[in-house]
Amino acid sequence: MAMIPLSYSLRSLMVRKATTFATAFGIALVVFVFASVMMLGNGIKETLGASGREDTAIVMSKGAQAELGSTILQNQVGKIAQMGGVAQGENGPLAQAEMVVVITHPKVGTSGVANVTMRGMPDNWLKFRSEARIVAGREPKPGTREVVVGRAARGRFQGFDIGKSFAMVENQPFDVVGVFAAGGGSLESEVWGDLEVMRTMFDRPGLVSSVHVRLMTPGSLQAFKDGFKNDPQLREYEVERETKYYEKQANGLGQFISFLGYAIAVFFAVGAMIGAIITMYGAVATRQREIGTLRALGFSRISILLAFLFESLALSAMGGVIGVVAAMGMTTVKFSTMNFASWSEVVFRFVAKPGTFQWSILFAMAMGLVGGLLPAIRAARMSPIKAMRGSSRRRGWHPGRWLRWLRRPPRCSW
């Protein structure tokens, strides 16, 4: 079967520059949004879901959805640490009770306030939280109001930098002495300090929010869980693997943003597809005589169909590439919003993964395929005689004009 050279389709696109670019730009905008949503989704998963360890379990009160809404009596902590499946360190079982509260704190650069998670931890927390490390300044001294701020929170809130301080109540300031990193997760948007000091400050006598325990092996979770069933005092508590807990934390916001994003992308895609259909119908209509000539020369319907489909695909792929390049620029943007689960602000980045851009371009090409199909079918169905006659009657002035097409590279046929 004789195929129409691909360069015919490409050159036809270049002839109608303005229309081509308008349509491609429309597709580019859609792809930009689509890729950005995917990247933000990746970022949320990475930030919220990446935290936590396989071999660590988190104990919270049963009704709680997150550490913030959880309460555990301090006098149960020892018992929890003694249970089966918990790994042993030099100084006894590896378990750490933590207290999580949220403060509303003014942001830098805007007049607004946002919620910040503060986490109170016992002495030697750096040993247990081995994923965390101090990247600037120093560790806070136990038993003082010294705190360290997460890398992502640093500089975003008033007083969140080394040497500065912030206070909820006058005369009781927290002094920032260092900045910590914790594997890029949501923990990096928190402020960490001394458990006892914070318990007093936040008026939580005898209470903690959660207990994190290191399991002997990741498989020891069941053994650890079983211990809770048998103790009536501990039945009010619930155990979950840390990684799973953080995954769930990511779900709410991730789903919300993905839903919003993809709903918008679908709306956009419909719009861009309509744009592509219009453009391709226009291309078919203005090139009736070209098509007729091709048919007369002996090209089959199928090769005409393919030529127009290819033109549409090339158009959308071009848009896709532009959109993806623009979306790459988003990797430098930071996006901060409140996470429903922890009621506190988390900073996200737009994260590109290997699949992101491929999928975006495939999405663009799918739009091109759908948008180009109907017009291509119309082109293929055109009868050679009718197509050649086209609207030539209205193009009098130069009767043989369409014949030029045979002698020259395709020109604008109007």
Add this chain to the structure above:
Amino acid sequence: MNLPLLAARNVLRNKVRTGLTVLGVAVALLAFMTLRTVLSAWTQAEEFSQKDRMAVRSKISWVVLLPKKYVQEVKDMAGVQAVTWANWFGGRDPKHKQEFFANLAVDPESALQVYDEFIVSAEQKQAWVGDRQGAIVGDVLARKMGWKLGSKVTLTGGVYPFDMEFNISAIYTATRRGADRNQFMFHWAYLNEKLSSERQNRVGWLIVRTKPGVVSAEMSKRIDDHFKSSGMPTLSQSELELNRSFLAAFTAILTAINVVSIVILAIMALILGNTIAMGVRERTGEYGVLRAIGFLPRHVLAFIVGESLVVGIMGGGLALLLGYPLINMGMGRWLEENMGGLFPVFGITTATATAAMVLAVVLAAIAAAWPAWRASQLKVVDALRRVG
């Protein structure tokens, strides 16, 4: 016969293309209206804030509780009409673990006094007030969870790590749209008695209703000053401020929606401009004839822009036609009932509808400007050469 008629007829000339363009414009405007409605509904929470209500919480954090005696102290202050209080129980129904709803321990009598937008029949109210284990729930929540009057419900606590059992003794509706009909409220005293002595007699926050004519900013300052040196300072905020600071937490999302709603308009303009440009290109010869007959460039310009306006207005009209049932009745009703706290009133506002229509017209004019300008500036001789 006149020129507008000619423009209108030209619009109908390529029915498929015009139809697709109108559809494209309508889809874009529909998306625009949806996004704008999300924004306005979200920010509208502000408008539904009661001006005479304020919340008092610990200055340290809203997770820190206040002593119960603060209730009486505030009640005794000048300018205060009524005070009630609440604790966040943060529990879940083990049968519906995924459903999140607000469950609060409140003081029945004063709560209904302060939240006067909740409607409950006198006998149900009496039943609730009289039953220590009684709970009152919003009608939307009751329907969602399948609760009826007399149902027994157990909630597993989060903030308070124990189970509590309740009887559904009253179901409330609301006098106005925008009130949260997804709440679960029970006797504060019932919660308080289950606590150990050191956790007893603490309240999460106070809700104060001020007397008419009291400026809320002054009132909140008076309350905060009163507790300043008590060891447990307070922070008082009007409902409006509270809602605003809540919104501020989502600034980034709101900004993103804003940006996206503008991007979609750009796409719309592209689609429309493309269609107009194609039509103009095909009809250049006709414009040449018009010019030869003696029409002026501005006639040609007006003519093409007019064509675009017709398409824009048709698209806008279609968008409104589709938008009202889709957004107000479909999406809106669902969101109002299920996310009433976030979207008290989810519907196209007059401002949104007007903006959509005006933007359709303005963008149609802008989209047509370039092709129209070029066509009008074409030399007659050149335009005529392109007959066909």
Add this chain to the structure above:
Amino acid sequence: MSDAQAEGKAADEAAKNPPPYRTQPESPAIVSLVGVGKTFFRGKEPVKVLDGLDLDVPEGSFEALMGPSGSGKSTLLNLIAGLDRPTRGKITVAGTDLTNASDRTLAKWRSQNIGFIFQAYNLMPVLTALQNVELPLLLTSLGGAERKKRAQTALRVVGLEDRMHHYPRQLSGGQEQRVAIARAIVNDPKIIVADEPTGDLDRQSADDILTLLEKLNKELKKTIFMVTHDPAASERASVQRRLDKGRLK
């Protein structure tokens, strides 16, 4: 070549021995070109289409202009019709000096003095015959009823009164061209310029159109300036001119 020679001969004869009933040599020239030149630029290269051309067209004459492709026929027609301006020389048509007139002035002037007939008819496909004819009247201050009346009159002149509510696609080529002629005369212009008016038509329709043009010339005293390839069409004119390489012969 023999065809062209024959044409040339016919034109010469017509010029030498004009039929008395067709022209009025004593009437003043309605179209007057003195030393007119027109240069186009193809890229940076100047192309002289017309050079030092003198032409007088007396009022009430029916002239045909022949010439090979690219001889500048259409350019000359465009100049006379006020669609374009000369590079050199002076053009006066219907008492107006077009040489340096502004676009705006030209547009107004065309609407009052020139009727156009095109090869491809160039009717608006979305308008009925009547509406097409009415189109030029939109530029006047006439009211709707009056415009309609005049358009109907014009259609009656071309014999298409019964087709006035048809759209162009419902008409034959000859009928379309007659509608176009009605459109050309509806504003009562002094001059009608026709560019290959029979180029797209079969012989019979072409003859009808030429008869109609003759009628307009004789009965309505319109000056007609027609560019054509068709020797038969040229025959029907009272004066035949030939343009070759930018010069009139």
